[in-house]
Amino acid sequence: MTAHRILIVDDELDFGTTLAERLELRGFVAKAVGGAEEAMAALAADWRPDVVLLDLMMPGVDGLATLDMIKQHDARIQVIILTGHGSTESGIIGMQHGLFDYLMKPVDIGELIVRINEAGAQ
Amino acid sequence: MSKNLVPVSNWSLFCGLSSKDLCPRGRYKCMRNSLLLVMLAITLIPLSITSGLNFIQYQQLLREESQVNARWNAESAKATISAYLEKLEAAITVVIDTYTFEDLSDGKKLEHIFRQLKKEHKGLVDLSVVGPDGIQSAYVGPYGLTGRDYSDSLWFHKALTRRMYVSEVFTGFRNVPHFVVAASKKDPYSEQYWVLRASIDTETLDRFLALADTETLEDIFLVNDSGILQSASRYQGKAMDNFQLTRKPKQNDILIFEEMRGDSSFYRAVSRIQNTPWLLVLDQQGAEARKIWHSFKVRLLFTLALCFLAVGGMVVWLSRFLAGKFREADEMRDVILSETEHSNKLASIGRLAAGVAHEINNPLAIIGEKAGLMQDLLGVDQNFRYREKFLDQLGSLQDAVVRARTITHRLLGFARRMETSLTLIQLNDILQEVLSFLEKDATYRNIHVILQLQEHLPVIRADHGQLQQVFLNVINNAIDAIRNDGEIHITSRRENKKTVMVAISDTGPGIAPEILQNIFEPFFTTKGTEERKGTGLGLSITYGLVQKLGGKIEVSSEVGVGTTFIITFPVYHEGREGKSHDRA
Numbered sequence: 001m002t003a004h005r006i007l008i009v010d011d012e013l014d015f016g017t018t019l020a021e022r023l024e025l026r027g028f029v030a031k032a033v034g035g036a037e038e039a040m041a042a043l044a045a046d047w048r049p050d051v052v053l054l055d056l057m058m059p060g061v062d063g064l065a066t067l068d069m070i071k072q073h074d075a076r077i078q079v080i081i082l083t084g085h086g087s088t089e090s091g092i093i094g095m096q097h098g099l100f101d102y103l104m105k106p107v108d109i110g111e112l113i114v115r116i117n118e119a120g121a122q
Numbered sequence: 123m124s125k126n127l128v129p130v131s132n133w134s135l136f137c138g139l140s141s142k143d144l145c146p147r148g149r150y151k152c153m154r155n156s157l158l159l160v161m162l163a164i165t166l167i168p169l170s171i172t173s174g175l176n177f178i179q180y181q182q183l184l185r186e187e188s189q190v191n192a193r194w195n196a197e198s199a200k201a202t203i204s205a206y207l208e209k210l211e212a213a214i215t216v217v218i219d220t221y222t223f224e225d226l227s228d229g230k231k232l233e234h235i236f237r238q239l240k241k242e243h244k245g246l247v248d249l250s251v252v253g254p255d256g257i258q259s260a261y262v263g264p265y266g267l268t269g270r271d272y273s274d275s276l277w278f279h280k281a282l283t284r285r286m287y288v289s290e291v292f293t294g295f296r297n298v299p300h301f302v303v304a305a306s307k308k309d310p311y312s313e314q315y316w317v318l319r320a321s322i323d324t325e326t327l328d329r330f331l332a333l334a335d336t337e338t339l340e341d342i343f344l345v346n347d348s349g350i351l352q353s354a355s356r357y358q359g360k361a362m363d364n365f366q367l368t369r370k371p372k373q374n375d376i377l378i379f380e381e382m383r384g385d386s387s388f389y390r391a392v393s394r395i396q397n398t399p400w401l402l403v404l405d406q407q408g409a410e411a412r413k414i415w416h417s418f419k420v421r422l423l424f425t426l427a428l429c430f431l432a433v434g435g436m437v438v439w440l441s442r443f444l445a446g447k448f449r450e451a452d453e454m455r456d457v458i459l460s461e462t463e464h465s466n467k468l469a470s471i472g473r474l475a476a477g478v479a480h481e482i483n484n485p486l487a488i489i490g491e492k493a494g495l496m497q498d499l500l501g502v503d504q505n506f507r508y509r510e511k512f513l514d515q516l517g518s519l520q521d522a523v524v525r526a527r528t529i530t531h532r533l534l535g536f537a538r539r540m541e542t543s544l545t546l547i548q549l550n551d552i553l554q555e556v557l558s559f560l561e562k563d564a565t566y567r568n569i570h571v572i573l574q575l576q577e578h579l580p581v582i583r584a585d586h587g588q589l590q591q592v593f594l595n596v597i598n599n600a601i602d603a604i605r606n607d608g609e610i611h612i613t614s615r616r617e618n619k620k621t622v623m624v625a626i627s628d629t630g631p632g633i634a635p636e637i638l639q640n641i642f643e644p645f646f647t648t649k650g651t652e653e654r655k656g657t658g659l660g661l662s663i664t665y666g667l668v669q670k671l672g673g674k675i676e677v678s679s680e681v682g683v684g685t686t687f688i689i690t691f692p693v694y695h696e697g698r699e700g701k702s703h704d705r706a
Contacts, residue, residue: 018488022491
């Protein structure tokens with residue numbers, strides 16, 4: 001089984017890069033970007049992730065809009081929202097837009113990997 | 123907030139006091155009295171005015187009726203006496219025109235005529251013929267007055283000057299009150315006037331006057347202009363007694379005026395009887411002396427008293443009822459306001475708490491990930507000198523992150539934004555679960571937990587974790603309150619068809635009333651300096667969770683005795699699934 005490719009989209013780059021590093025240590029191929037534009041640039045560069053970990057509240061294009069853009073680009077990419085600003089409403093809207101899961105920060109790395117693997121298996 | 127509001131029922135103006143001067147009880151009493159006065163005035167004043175107007179109008183009507191009756195009776199009596207006299211005068215005229223002085227001076231003829239007349243004219247006492255010299259030449263009657271000299275009598279001179287004369291009542295030679303009807307005629311030989319005289323006793327007049335007597339008639343009699351009674355009177359005396367009229371009519375008018383006898387008034391009708399020296403006096407009962415008036419007054423007073431009693435009773439009841447309703451409405455409004463205030467306060471603090479939690483979650487995630495990465499790297503490098511110490515420190519750091527995360531997630535739960543999963547739950551099971559967490563702590567502190575759980579309790583629909591949190595918070599608080607050595611009583615039972623309840627009582631020191639009212643407010647804590655600091659969120663989270671599940675939490679406490687929390691939840695009924703509680 002090849003390692004899942006993970007794209008972390010979070011304006012808190014410190015968080016994104018640290019998480020990417022931890023996932024790399026666990027055998028994933030992970031990349032952290034600071035917003036929607038960079039994420040779309042990464043996708044356009046033919047770097048297709050299996051799973052995207054997406055923050056919800058970001059300056060400029062927010063998480064839900066980014067989700068739509070990713071799904072438009074490639075509907076097979078699974079997206080997990082990972083946010084500190086969780087709400088039931090945004091979770092439901094995300095699910096309606098093809099979201100795989102919805103997790104609250106701070107998250108346990110073990111639990112996150114389980115959800116990533118589940119998403120990657122889709 | 124409610125203290126600053128003007129109450130719905132502000133009636134204190136009626137009491138001459140501002141609402142600040144009155145305690146709530148005084149205010150409602152004042153309002154009740156004001157309502158009572160206003161309603162009494164509204165109902166009884168028109169009732170009294172109407173009754174008063176009726177009283178005056180009926181009195182006026184009776185007065186007018188009494189005056190009409192007096193007039194009618196007087197005219198009737200006057201007509202009766204006039205008719206009697208006219209008939210007698212006509213008969214005497216026939217006799218005097220038919221016979222000469224000589225014919226009638228014959229005692230036998232006169233006696234025959236007297237008998238004939240007496241048949242037609244009852245009351246006729248005697249009949250006599252008086253010559254021009256005033257000497258009675260012939261007499262038929264009981265007194266034997268033949269030869270009497272009437273030359274000095276007033277009636278004789280009047281009779282000589284008029285063709286027909288009716289005299290005043292006088293006693294004369296017989297000493298009995300009577301009057302005479304006398305006619306004069308000129309003798310064709312001597313060319314002197316002689317007189318035919320008939321005497322009638324006053325009892326005849328009395329009999330005729332008595333015919334006019336009715337229920338409302340007080341007195342009826344005759345009097346002359348000199349103030350001598352011409353007939354017997356019920357109140358003024360017998361014939362020939364003195365009686366002075368205060369007012370007399372001119373000519374043939376009937377004069378009616380009001381007079382007083384003792385305390386009661388009556389109407390007096392006075393009228394002259396034509397061609398006689400008599401005035402007819404008729405006293406008719408005044409309106410106020412009549413039975414019908416008394417009966418009307420009694421009925422009016424009785425009806426009025428009944429109305430006053432009925433209206434008064436109803437108004438008293440209504441004012442109490444309305445004051446009670448106002449009081450209930452005010453109290454209800456106060457409760458709703460304070461509940462709304464409480465809910466609003468919790469909601470706004472909840473929103474604030476959620477905002478804070480969200481903001482903290484991001485840096486917390488960075489700390490967690492950084493510490494996690496450091497742990498990962500130390501896991502890779504086995505040779506680092508301080509590896510164990512660092513791992514130990516990082517473990518503590520991760521624990522702190524988990525603790526902080528728990529708080530932020532609780533805060534979010536308080537703000538009702540966390541996902542919930544509603545399932546059917548048996549309250550007794552949850553209580554047992556929660557107790558299993560706390561058993562060790564309770565045993566360590568020598569606290570006995572006494573359970574009285576009703577079997578086959580109906581299930582409720584709730585989130586398992588949230589329900590655990592509710593009971594965990596309350597029981598934990600009870601343990602903290604007791605500290606060491608005490609009892610916690612936990613009771614569960616079905617309250618009614620719709621609710622189940624759990625009561626948790628402790629034998630702790632109790633809560634002072636001023637603290638009790640703030641107990642469900644966020645960040646309010648009494649666990650200040652002890653080994654465990656409280657967040658002040660436990661009970662407010664509990665309050666929010668219970669409300670969210672459609673339940674109710676109440677607390678009662680007595681200082682020195684203990685505290686009881688009563689939590690009620692709606693029973694789950696199939697087919698009426700959760701509605702508002704499904705959404706977390």
